[in-house]
Each structure stands twice: as structure tokens, then as C-alpha cells.
Amino acid sequence: MQEYRNRIRELREEKHITQVRLSTELGVAQETISAYEQGRHLPSVTSLMKLSVILDASMDYIMMKSDVRNVVQVKSLSDNETRLLRYYKKLNTSGKEKALSYLEGLNDGLRAGRK
Numbered sequence: 282m283q284e285y286r287n288r289i290r291e292l293r294e295e296k297h298i299t300q301v302r303l304s305t306e307l308g309v310a311q312e313t314i315s316a317y318e319q320g321r322h323l324p325s326v327t328s329l330m331k332l333s334v335i336l337d338a339s340m341d342y343i344m345m346k347s348d349v350r351n352v353v354q355v356k357s358l359s360d361n362e363t364r365l366l367r368y369y370k371k372l373n374t375s376g377k378e379k380a381l382s383y384l385e386g387l388n389d390g391l392r393a394g395r396k
Contacts, residue, residue, distance in 0.1 A: 286345050290318040292336040307331055 293303055293314075300318075304311040307328055316322040324332060333340045341347035358366070369380060 286320055287317065288338070288343055288345060289314070289324075289332065289336070292338055292343065293318075296336060298335075303335065306335055 293300070300311050300314040304314045307314070308331075309328065313322065317324050329340045329343065332343055336343065338350050339347065342350045369377060372380060
């Protein structure tokens with residue numbers, strides 16, 4: 282039988298969730314979680330969708346199809362946030378570092394002004 286690699290164990294342990302608790306939340310047996318983690322069985326699409334929510338990671342990330350852990354929901358971004366990302370993506374590495382430093386400094390200044 283082919284072994285399927287996934288990140289379920291790593292994400293579960295990161296969240297301090299036991300196999301038993303995860304199995305309860307997922308509505309499967311603890312043995313099923315163990316089989317998922319050992320790559321003996323693949324989660325169903327429904328289980329994978331639930332795992333994505335519980336473990337706060339994309340389905341592709343869980344199943345090692347991507348290194349992008351969370352996909353940004355563009356619908357949830359305001360117009361200004363979308364503009365900011367568009368400009369940021371156009372910058373070279375040095376420009377991105379400067380932009381982040383500027384924003385961090387601006388944020389620190391705003392926090393200091395609240396005191």
C-alpha cells in the first residue's frame with residue numbers, strides 16, 4: 282500500500298490536541314486519526330475540510346501539496362489592504378524590508394502615543 286505523507290501529527294501537536302480529542306471533533310475513531318498520521322489512509326474531503334478549520338491550515342498544506350500554510354481570503358481584505366499588498370508585491374527585496382521597517386516604526390509610534 283502506498284504511504285501518503287501529511288502534516289496532521291505536526292499540526293495537531295502544535296495545537297496541543299490529542300488524537301482522541303481530534304477524533305471526537307472530526308467524528309471518527311482515534312484509530313482513524315492514527316492511520317491518517319501514519320499515512321495508511323487518506324482523510325475524506327469532508328474530514329480534510331474539517332481538519333483545515335481545526336488545525337488552522339489549508340488542505341493543500343495539510344496534505345503536503347503546498348508550503349503555504351494559510352491562504353489569505355482576498356474577500357476579507359479592505360480596498361486599502363488590497364492596495365497595500367499590490368504595492369508591496371511590486372517592491373524588490375530591499376524595498377520590502379524598508380516598507381516593513383517603516384510600518385513597524387509607524388505602528389510603534391502610534392502605540393507610544395497612546396500611553
